[in-house]
Amino acid sequence: MKPIYLDYAATSPLRPEVREAMEPFLSDGFGNPASVHRWGRDAGRALEDAREEVGESLGVPPAEVFFVRGGTEGDNLAVLGRIRSRLRAGAPAHLVISSIEHSAVREAAAQAGREGARVDTIPVDARGMPDWEVLEAALESGADLVSVMWVNNETGLVLPIEEVGERCRHYGVPFHTDAVQALGRMAVDLKSFPAELATFSAHKVGGPKSVGVLVAREGVELEPLHFGGGQEGGLRPGTPDVAGAVGAARAVRLAVDEGSSRDHVRRLRDLLEEGLRSRIPDLRIHGGEGPRAPHISNLGFPGVDASTLIVSLDLNGVAVSRGSACASGTEGASPVLRALYGPEALDYAPVRFSLSPATPEEEVREAVTRTVETLERVRAMEVGA
16 A cells, blocks of 8 residues: 655655755765855855855745744744844834744743733634634734744635734834745735745755744844854754755745746646545644645544544555644644634644645545545444544
């Protein structure tokens, strides 16, 4: 039985073009960019070339591109970096986030609250629409940072971040968006985008793991999370991962350039959902009430345990997840699904299927068949127990 990988929102394989770009800096080009000899100079040029490549791909100056250790650190640096810069200056700090943020933003916000910041949460409905009155009230009361994700990592819901950003700009409030799941799945061009801070992750789009990008506009004050050197403008001290930066830059460029694949991925997602709904009438599509990115399908299966179903699917050769790989071991409905659906979220076992342009159509059709078979077995087991 051929295994089927449908967990691309969790991670993706390293693309051959990315591996090829990285290879020289994993062998002969091993220099430290801070060194003045030829090995260091070569590494330094490669690092700045990577920064320029990312800037060109995303529509921002290279000076506003910072390499970090993944999306989680990027989110933490944006949120805590901004809030701590306010607290260090002796000013009050007020953070606003949406109710369906990734745990990297939620937990950073919780830490900001422990350190003395006021933290407000904007409710988001099942269509991905924030409560505009709550946002306006927070902005009018003097918010210091608003963080609203572009594409929700569990449901694929696309939030109206351009409008959020414009409202923030009207009040002069910096806006951060976690754009990790948007890259490669949405048209990402930050040239005139109303966000001062944006986070990206390389491994979601065929790049290396533990490499991310934080776009920080000129003039936004951030306090570093780490100390010990002046690398990355003092925001991310430590010897840079040159190979990782080169690979991330190539992955970002390829993801931005391949916008035409989005329609293909959407067709695959629709094929998956239509195939399952035709055979599982009580299936719920989480996030189906609003606009979604094409690659994520979070499906709710009533009457079964999510962990049991996901493990059983794996045994049947289909790799999926609960919704967020960062919370794969947790029980019950996720904070995101509880925020969107309330207590009834507990009635459905959430399973996230996520696709890639490289996913063959025949694998999607086979995944439908295996999922139905697996669901029937799990339901029979649970009834028999």
